[in-house]
Amino acid sequence: MTFVRTWAGTAARIVLAAVLGYAGWVKVQDLTGAGRTVALYQLVPEESAQLVGAAVAFVELALALLLLAGLATRAVAAVTALLMVTYIAAIASVWARGMSIDCGCFSSGGTLTGGAERGYVVDIARDLAFLGAAAFLITRPRTRYALDRWVLETKER
Amino acid sequence: MQPSTDAQVREMVHRRRRRRRTVLVSLAAVVTVLGAALVGAGLVRATDTEPGDAPEEVPAGVAADRAGLVTSEGPVRVDLYLDYLCPECRITEKALAPELREMQERGEVRVVHHPVAFLDDRSAPAGYSTRAASAAACAADRNKFEPYTAALFDEQPPEQGPGLDTDRLVALGRDVGITGASFERCVRDGTYRPWVTYVSDVAASRGVALTPTVKVAGKRVDLSGPDRAKAFVRAVEESRS
Numbered sequence: 030m031t032f033v034r035t036w037a038g039t040a041a042r043i044v045l046a047a048v049l050g051y052a053g054w055v056k057v058q059d060l061t062g063a064g065r066t067v068a069l070y071q072l073v074p075e076e077s078a079q080l081v082g083a084a085v086a087f088v089e090l091a092l093a094l095l096l097l098a099g100l101a102t103r104a105v106a107a108v109t110a111l112l113m114v115t116y117i118a119a120i121a122s123v124w125a126r127g128m129s130i131d132c133g134c135f136s137s138g139g140t141l142t143g144g145a146e147r148g149y150v151v152d153i154a155r156d157l158a159f160l161g162a163a164a165f166l167i168t169r170p171r172t173r174y175a176l177d178r179w180v181l182e183t184k185e186r
Numbered sequence: 187m188q189p190s191t192d193a194q195v196r197e198m199v200h201r202r203r204r205r206r207r208t209v210l211v212s213l214a215a216v217v218t219v220l221g222a223a224l225v226g227a228g229l230v231r232a233t234d235t236e237p238g239d240a241p242e243e244v245p246a247g248v249a250a251d252r253a254g255l256v257t258s259e260g261p262v263r264v265d266l267y268l269d270y271l272c273p274e275c276r277i278t279e280k281a282l283a284p285e286l287r288e289m290q291e292r293g294e295v296r297v298v299h300h301p302v303a304f305l306d307d308r309s310a311p312a313g314y315s316t317r318a319a320s321a322a323a324c325a326a327d328r329n330k331f332e333p334y335t336a337a338l339f340d341e342q343p344p345e346q347g348p349g350l351d352t353d354r355l356v357a358l359g360r361d362v363g364i365t366g367a368s369f370e371r372c373v374r375d376g377t378y379r380p381w382v383t384y385v386s387d388v389a390a391s392r393g394v395a396l397t398p399t400v401k402v403a404g405k406r407v408d409l410s411g412p413d414r415a416k417a418f419v420r421a422v423e424e425s426r427s
Contacts, residue, residue: 060230065304078393088219101208181208
């Protein structure tokens, strides 16, 4: 059982790292677009949207690198979970306010003319899956090929 | 329960060390993530306050800061930030145009147009927003910016499509009464593309991230209500009193 869990945790870590790395990388290429996407949600004043967008992009990249390295897995997974909860809340709030936008999760978002609801369901479901992966890592932070093994598990010699 | 053997003491010390190490590494990781956020925000700060210099070629009627087109003079300043590809911008332009024209005729408003290209990646091939906006700047040289803008919105292409082609952009100019070859040359050469980029950068640096944005006397007008024209007229009246 432990064997399976360790590998499942490893998979969760790598998948999250890949997803966040890709999302962050896309946003870093177009920081103005990332800021515009944040503005679309109308949750922060438009003037600060640029700053938030850029911060999110770099946070995603940093989390991806830390997850990939397997450093401080539990803390990093907790921050990732927090980020996912924020994303889910943001999409839900847009949906509740009857706005039609593209979430901009892996691109720069925009205003949609139709089909936004379906998009929200997919986006929230996907973020819930990532949240689940992060939660799994919080409970079982020990995984294979992680730097944590070397940093934390030093035996007295 | 007190530890009784050497092994138990060693185990306890080991655990305590491990815990401390975990806390330190976790803190370091969280600080790294926060640092990344600061790097991102700092990068935007550093690049956004400097939109660069205005390009050499600017259309006739450009504002003193070269980041907008002035089409009328008056005591109340109205700034319009519209992207020719954005559907909401079309709705806003159509809603405000009649009121705006009357105010302009009465000499009440100084209207500054900012034809921004925020949605260049929403056409295929990319760049329709810039092409349309720079064609509109060509029309400004013939004093036809506003009718040409109305024509562009009348024929607004859908997002993710190719947009109006260059021939159509030229033909629209003829439709609004532009004669002569210089307009066509201006559209085909994309003379004012650098200017459109400049206008977009300046708008972004002023915190305008979304289109449509309408400002009256420097204050954003809330266009989310059912009657945009009414909200706009109220904003103009308030800033006059």
